[in-house]
Every structure is written in C-alpha cells, then in structure tokens.
Amino acid sequence: MPELPEVETVCRGLEGHLVGRRLTKVTQRRDKLRWPLPENFAARLEGRTVQRLHRRAKFILADLDDGWVWMTHLGMSGRMFIHEGSAPDPGKHDHVLLQTNSGGTVVFQDHRRFGMMDLVQAKHLGKHRLLRDLGPEPLGNEFNGIYLSNALRDRRTPIKSALLDQKTVAGLGNIYVCEALFRTGISPRRFAASVAGRRAERLVPAIRDVLTQAIAKGGSTLRDYVQASGELGYFQHEFAVYGREGEPCIECDQPIKRLIQAGRSTFYCSRCQR
DNA sequence: CGCGCTCCCTGGCCGC
C-alpha cells in the first residue's frame, strides 16, 4: 500500500487505537522481516504506553513512555489491521500482533516481507541509519522551489530517479512521482539538472497537491487480493498516468507510455510531458 | 562518488 499518503492514512487510522493505550501482549511470529527484529522485541514493547504516533517519510513512528521509539516501514506490501476484541488466529503473513489494554489488536501483515520494524531511543532517532539521510518532508516548509532547485542542480540522473531518491525529498514513490511529473508536463527522462529553476518551482506545488489530494481520499489501494478489514483508499481512481499504459491521455488522447527507469516502470504521456 | 542493476520475498495474472 505504501507511499507517503498511504502511510499517513495508516498512521491516522492507528492513532485512535494506539495513542494513550498500553501494549498488553505482543506476539512476534518471525525473527526477521526485511532485517532481523531487535533483541527481545516483543518483550520490550509489552507494558509500554504509546504516547504519540507520527510519520517521517514512509516510516511510522510510535513514541513510547520509556524514551524509545517503535519504528515501522511497510515496504511494498505491509498493512496494519485493527482487530476489535480478542486476538485473531494469525494468518500465514501476520507477523506481529499487538494487543492493547482496550482489548483491540493491531495486526501487522506483510506477505512480501520487505517491511521492517526497529526500536530506537528517541534522542537518537535522527541518527538512525534509515532516517539520517532523508531529505525534507514534501508537505513541510523546508520543501520549496529554492530547495528543490538546488537539490537537482548538479544531478545527472533523470528527474524520475531523482524524485524517487529519498534524499531529494522524503516519501514519494513510483505512483506519485509519475503523477506529479504528468501534472507539470515534465518528461520523466529529462535530466534532473535541467529541472532546476522554473520547472522545480512548478514541481513543488504539484507534488504537494497530489499528495494532499491522495491523503484526502485515504490513499490508493492496489492489488487488494486479501479481504481488507481496514479502510480502503480511493485515489487510484484518479490516476492520470500510473498503471494506464496504452489508455488515452486525459489531456490529449495519445496512448500513455511505459518505460523502465532504474528498474522501475514509469508511466507518462510523450506529448504532454517534455 | 553518483549512478543503475540486482536482489530480498510472495503471489496474482497472462499466455500457452
């Protein structure tokens, strides 16, 4: 599910079930997801109260009452389900179950296991290897035309790759990069350096808008092969280019094209995007 | 040193 809008949606959905709640029983059903879980992971969470839930890039961060932060990344296929009442019989891909003192259970499910969880001391959060090099939040004040222009100026990679790079801006993924480039009429193949300046100035509001609109729709739900007990997103119905290879461009009717950049599909209109 | 490629993993889908 997860680019910034989806992670933000998950975070908001979990808030009411976790913030102010104590984790009474934590079940860890695997040693590792993408990486090994920390030593005594479940035991270290048990008994803790979640004080705040927030998001940085595509990471979900839960501040605990002992000065530690529980970090989660959903990878490609990670989901969080809320299960009311007693803990469910875990399915094959339900890796972590967290029961709270309200009686509900949060289930982390991830069939591809590219997700991760870790524990880090709050005072060292910014030094965590996965957080320390992240660029600014795209919805924050630090992300503006001047910043983006400078960040792109010396880069010889295509703009598509530069925007997927979490050091440039944190939280964009394949869908929203494709959509933001379409909205600004910028070709995904254009060198990042040539986007510095006026194109970068246009890109910033386009990125903010597409993310804000997606969050308002609850994110995008793709390949919903399991029955979701949680809420679904609806932004996928508003994609202009993502996943629309061969279908007509909404602006000019030309078929949408797909190309591979840095190993990932890019969808774009070769007439509207230059 | 900055870049693209490969790989981690499971499963859906398409064509034969």
Place this chain on the structure above:
DNA sequence: TGCGGCCAGGGAGCGC
C-alpha cells in the same frame, strides 16, 4: 489445471 514468465506501492548494497 498447470507451468513459466512477468509484474508489483521500497530501498540497501554493490559494482562500474
């Protein structure tokens, strides 16, 4: 119905 090949929202790590 089965099988191989391709594809998937991320991103670390490694060569070039």
